[in-house]
Structure formats: C-alpha cells, structure tokens
Amino acid sequence: MVTTRIPTTPFSDQRPGTSGLRKKVTVFQQPRYVENFIQAIFDNVEGAEGSTLVIGGDGRFFNESVVQTAIKMAAANGFGRVLVGQKGLLSTPAASCVIRKHKAIGGLVLSASHNPGGPDGDFGIKFNMSHGGPAPESFTEAMFQKASAITEYRIADAPDVDLGRIGQSRVGEMTVDVIDPVADYAELMEQLLDFDKIADLFRSGFRMRFDALSAITGPYATAILEGRLGAPAGTVVNGEPKPDFGGHHPDPNPVHAHELMELMLGPDAPDFGAASDGDGDRNMIVAPNLFVTPSDSLAILTSHAHLAPGYAGGLAGVARSMPTSRAADRVAAKLGINCFETPTGWKFFANLLDAGLITLCGEESAGTGSNHIREKDGLWAVLLWLNILAVTRKPADQIVREHWATFGRDYYTRHDYEELETAPANELMDALRAKLPGLPGQRFGGLTVQSCDDFAYTDPVDGSVTPKQGVRIHFAEDARAVFRLSGTGTSGATMRVYLERFEPDASRHDLPTADVLAPVVQAANEIAEIAARTGRSEPSVVT
Template sequence: MSVIKFGTDGWRALSAREFTFSNFAVVVQAIANLLVREELPEQPTDRKEVLIGYDARALAADFAAEAASILAGNGIPTAMTRRPTPTPAVAHAIADRLALGAFVLTASHNPPEYMGVKFIPWYAGPALSDITSKIEAEVARVYETQDIRRDDSAVPDTLDPRRAYFDALRYLIDFDAIREAGLRIAVDPMHGTTMGYLDTVLRAAGCDVRAIHDTPSPAFGGGLPDPSEERLGPLMDLVRTDYLDVGLANDGDGDRFGIIDFEGRYIAPCDFISLVTDYHLRDARVAPGAKVVRTVATTHLIDAIAERYGAEAVETPVGFKWVGEELRKGALLGGEESGGLSRGDHIPEKDGIFACLLAAEMIAKMGTPLTDQLRRLRREFPEHRWFRRNLHVDPERREAVMERFRSLGERAQVAGQKVAKVDTRDGVKVWLADGSWLLGRPSGTEPLVRVYAEARSEACQEALESLMLEMIAS
C-alpha cells in the first residue's frame, strides 16, 4: 500500500524516510501518465512544456533533476531552474510561458528535515481536488506496478523566471510611490528562495534595504522557515535598533508573508489582509460589487469592510486553492489567516513577495506606518478580536472532541450568546448572535484540533477561550 498522500499542497514527508527517490519517482511518473493521456480535468491540449523548480533544502536540486529525467522519459519537454526559486515565481512562469504545469520541490515552511513536491496546473494556482484525486489514484497504481520510465541523457531547458516575474510586479506595485518615499526596510528571506528577489526589487526602487538570513542554508540556519511571530525576533530587533520603516519576511518557498511594523511589532496576517482589503476598496476605481475572498478561518472584519464599500465578501473552506478558484472567477483579491494573499490581476497562487511589496506601497502611498493605518481601521470597525489556538488532542480522542464542537449548536447559549448558525462543511463553525464565531478543525497531519475564533467583546473572548479548554477536557 502506498505511503504517498497527495493533496492540495502536494506531498510532504520526512526526507530519506518516506520522501525517498523511489517514492518520488512514483509521483512524477503518475502525473506524467495523466498528462500524456490527457486525463486531468479541463487539461489544455495545446500546452506541452512542464516546468521544474525547487527550494533551498538539501537534495532539492537532485530531486528536481530526477523529475526532469522521468518527464523526458515520457516525452514531456521540460525547463528547470538552476537555483532555488520562489514558488510564486514558478507559478507566474506557467502563465508567462503557457506551460502545462510545474513541479516544485518544496516543503514550504516545514522543518528542514522535510521534503515535498507540489504540482501546479496550467492555470498557475494550487491544484483543486478533482486534479489531486486523479493524481492520488494514479500514484497508488504506479506504486504497485513500479513502471518508471527515464531518460537520463536528456537535458532540460534552463528556466529563469526572474525577469518576467519582476516585470509583472512592476505592473502590480506602484514602485514610483515607493521610490519617492525613500523607505528604509529590513528583509528576512529566512535562508529561503526569496534571496535575490524581494531585496533586489526593493533596492531597484531606491529603498535602503538591510537583509538578514540571506545566505544559502539547507538547514535554514537551524531554524524553521516560517514567518510567524515566534520566528521573527531578529527581524523585530533589526527594525527597532536601526529605526526602519518596516520589516518584511517570507517563508522557505516565498508564498507566505510576515510583516513587522516600525515599532518592531508583528502585524498578524488577518490584520494585514484587512488593511489590504480597505486599501483596495476605498479606491474609487474599484467597480461596485467587487468580490473579496477569505477562508472560513479568517477574520470577518473583511466582511465589514466589504459591506461599507458595497463589495461582497466570499467565504471559502480553508486552503488557498479555494481562494485561487475565486480569483480565477474574477474576485478582486483574497487571503487566508496563515499568511497567504494574492489579487485577481495576478496569479491565483499565494505570493508572499507580492504581499510584502504591497505593504511597502501602502506605507508609501498612505503616508503613515502600517500600525497607524491599523489603529484607524480599528477605530472605524471596533471589536473584531480574532485569535487562534492549537489544542493538543490524542488521535483516538479527536473525533470525540469534534463531536463536542458539533453539539454546541444544541446549547441555548454559547459564551453568553445565542447560537445563530452552525456550519459543518469545513470543521465545525458556530456563529453567535452578536457576530462572534468559533471554528474547530482537526489537523490531518498532527495530533491537534486547530481552533479559530473572533469575539465582538473582551468578555466574549474570555468566554470563548474558556470554552476551548472545555472542549478538550477529558
């Protein structure tokens, strides 16, 4: 039986344990089979080239070369990067080159002992379930047959997506405003793929850039390449000590963002996405009825902002693939609480570099630090207290805990409020009468139940936090 579970983010596993060259070959061959047979849903028949990119992890380039060999063995033309490259740059190259798709060797923000591979289809966004289910079924078949075809003599074309990607960013971002503002910016690529990307475009825009963790390190300097508040202490210190305007960070493959304000404080993704929503919708050029997209776990402050400007907020399940699908349908922008953001005139894939540049543009054009912009937003839309907790639950108790979440709908009151609605499409989400809400979702990979909540008062927040502990009490 195959140990390979191929989902939205592809397949991630411990390197040299589950993620081996033999198992990886099965994944590549399975996808090659589907591409050659033209069996993926809505697969275009006029595209042939498949791109290959990789991050800075140990053996990532070797796995990329193995993918090129197998694809060549199946008659599929390839182009491969020659250095670690951000996932959004590879995704953009799919659209720019009209490619059939791309393999990206990355485990994103996971620890260095992990390796991963994702397949990005021709529309340059995360693979949807109808595609990943086909891939997983074919992986199981190839795992049994071990019918792998290679051409080790084939040499893939060289892929350097920087110029086209930078050109796209110049269209998306107001670099003239950034240049005029003369911003002083700290950048932390976390030893990942955005080295030579984010810092380069900011320097080209006349910014004074101070970079840390900007040397290659397959072990990510002994840390975790995750731009979360817990991991950005050095960036916070640099912003404070050098009196900089902002600190900008990306994860290992560049699809997530982390932002530090001029006072050295972390700006949570929900807060930044809310600022981005307000920044775009207040622009008179935005058509009435524009759609903004958020996942089920992301702050409803976005909904309140959208309502003010006559826009529509669209809720999706957790996972940027759903956000990307709405962007492809014409939504203005979309984001998720884990640090993913993109816009409808860009790729339908989360792009941490774009998000960081957008932060610089907002500081430059608004003429105030992000913290001041956020304070203004909170004055206009008070009492949106979003928070998240990871509750450790033994696997054998996880279903019982989720049943407790489902039973909340039967209570007369939750956190002092009547229950307005219960939604079980993606975990269990409970809406309360005052607009507060609580969401419980089991992790598919860890012994956790992830709980997200938003309270409309301090008292409600305290009650919801107590309720979280009640849910996991034995």
C-alpha cells in the same frame, strides 16, 4: 535517449493533503517513492505530449535531487520542454507566474512551505495546473488513485542537467531551459505596483527590514527591494537560501520570526518589517510596535488596493478562508463588493479568481494574494503594503489604527495543539460535531452560543460541495471560535482553534489581545473539552 520503464509497487500513503504531498525527507528518500508519485502526476496530466512543464522548488534539502529526477521523468513521459529555475529554485508564487506567462501545462512545485527543512525536516511535491494554481481535489484524488495502483514509472537514462548555468540543453527530445528564477516575477511586480513611488519612499529615508528566514525569498527580495527599489543594502536579512533554512523554522509569525518581532517592538524599530516563509507564498507584516494580523492585513489591503496601478480600477470581490477573521467582510460591505468564505487551502480561490468573481484573497495562515497569479504571494503583499505607504505617506501603525477606527477591530488569535495523537484528536472533533445540535442557547465562559455548524462549502462556480471543513461556533457577543485539524502536518495531528471577537468601540482598540479573548478561549476549551481529551493544558503555539 533510452527510456527505461521501471517496475514498481504502490506506497499506501501518497494521498495529497491541503497543499500537495508533504512528508518527512526520510519518507521521500525511500527508493521509488518520489518516482511513483511523479509518475502518478504525469499519468494524470492530459495533453502532456510536447507541452511545457515548469519545475522548481524552495531549495530545501533534497530539492536538487528531485528536480533532476523530475526532469528525466518528464523527458520519458513526452513533455516537449521543461522550464526550471537556476539551481532548481523557484518560489511558489514565481512558479505560478512562470507557468502562466509561458503557457505551460502545469508545474511541479517542490516545497513543504513553512515546515522545517534539512535531512530531518520535511519535503513536499505538488502539482499546479495551467492556470498556475494548485491542482483541485478532483485531480489530486485521481492522482492518489493512480499512485495506489502504479506498476511502473518511466525515466530517461540521461546525465544530470547543469542547473547552475542559465541556458538551454536537451534531454533526449525534450528541451530544458534553466531560467533566472527572479526575472519573470520581478517584471510582473513592476507592472502591478508603483515602483517609482516606492523608490521615492526609500529615497526619503524610509527604512524597513525584510527577513527571508534563510529561505527562498532572499534572492527575490534582494533583487527587488535593494536592486530595483533602492532600499539600502542590509534591508534584507537572512537572504541566502539554505537547505536547512539555517535552522530557522521558516514560518513567518511572531513566534518563529522572533528576531524581526524583537526589532519591531524595540527602540530601534525601522518604519516597516516583513518576513516570508520557506517557499515564499506567506507573508508577515509588522508596523513599529504593532504586529498586523493576516486577517487585518487582508482587510487593509482590500480597502487600499486601488492606490496601486494594478488595482486602480477597483476590486471585483474578495475572498477569505473560513477561519480568517471577518475584517475583510466589513470592508467588502462598505465597498459594495462580494466577500466569499472558502475552506482552508489556497486551491479554493482558484475558481473564484478564474471566473473573475474576486480580485484579492487571503487567509489567517499568513497568505494573501490577488488575481495576478494562482498562489498566495508573500513578497507581493509586502510590495503592495509599501505601495500604500508610499502613496499615503502615513506610518504603517497609523494605517492600522485608522482602519480599526473606521471598521472596528476584530481581535484575533490562534491556538495550535501540535503533535497530538491522531485517534484522540479525531475523537475530539467527532464529539464536538455530535454536540452541535444542542449547543445554541447554552452559556460557556460567560458567552452564549448563538449558532454553530460544521462548515461545508459549495463552490459558486462549479457547484462542487466540500463538507466537514471545520466547526464554527458563533457567540451572541459577536465572538467566534473555529476548530479544525490541520491538513499540512507531517507527524500526528495538529488541532487549530481560531478565536476572535469584534470590538466596534475605538476607545477599546488598544487592549491586550489575550485579555479580550480570554472568555472566548475559555468557552472554546469547555465546549471541545480540550484539556480532558488531549491531555494538554496549554496550546503548543499561540499566534
């Protein structure tokens, strides 16, 4: 094999965000752009020589091309073995599972998650560490420094690997194993969850719909739900991954998964509905006539997880991202376990999981996971729900209502202001931060500010401090508004406003969310001067 050293010059925009480097496909298509970034990653991996690397992505447009480049660069950078999913596919949770199971040094996960795909859509590359989770900030920052000073990259002069066929081949000295993308993951699910009970549930006539939104979870859900658990054919819809996700916006929320929502809210609703996102790490859960917020789902899974074999011994603790509602905290308090509050971004859970401080974790952005891997896991969450339904034999909506009756209901909504101009969005946040000291005691929208801060996180395991993770405003009426700028957008700035209010009274658990939260919305808009500063009178998306 001939290794070629290609001279290159840096791109200035290769700093990874919340979840790796995400840009428009056209940005990644610039000559040397992908190569520079992958070389910066490899230069930062200690002990690459002879080690195993996992490569796979969500199948979006440009996936296979980057997979081929990455394989050739891995060979030129001295890796001993590459495990790559057939057709270059691996869901993000499956990549995490494969890294851990095969003791790889890490993995390249190619995905822009829930962002649209296709030639005009988004692409992304991130590196996961040997524990299977996204690289920590120290690593991504060092990667960025390397990318900013890069002078050459190394690539093998070799033909493309046949990704269509499962089996082994070589690129120079390096072994390439094209693996079944589903097998290791399905085996792990079978260890954690009671497949026999779930199969009994389907045999009893239980019906569900899983909408894969033409993204990566199609093959996984079809193999597991229809293949192993005996759900009727047709349970999984939009099950074939497409490079442009068939035009779907693969973000599992009531707005983008509207077909599923219409079914679940209509007269022909099956017993349970679920969806996942572009790369398979997010989940959406819908009971008949009732959307389950991700925050509630985390709390409900926390209180019922012991019903699944993998969690029968109870939970060490639970964690949620700061903007996620406080529903899980209430369950943790009752169970007598710790509940940690982390910044947005799955990587912050890794230390807590590795240290054994938590077993479950989740985020309002539709991510839920456990210590089985180091990524959030959409299909796992759906299967854990099914396990709970199979053991309790209660309808999904009843589980939710009983949960509220026991713990109270955290009414919750999120307002997204997308594609704002960057400067005014930053100014809004700066102005809000500057206002904080004077807010306590003031009234807005009929609510009184009790306390407020700019969330800073001190990692309880390594003591690292992450400042400026979002502005939190607590109101005396047991309500909260949180403001932060998204770290995953690819054009302009997206501001997220997270709004919630606690209602302990069970006779008030069936009110329209928008009505309950109207005063909190008003207060948030007034405090942040949203309309005046953004020129928007309405959010772009309400979930």
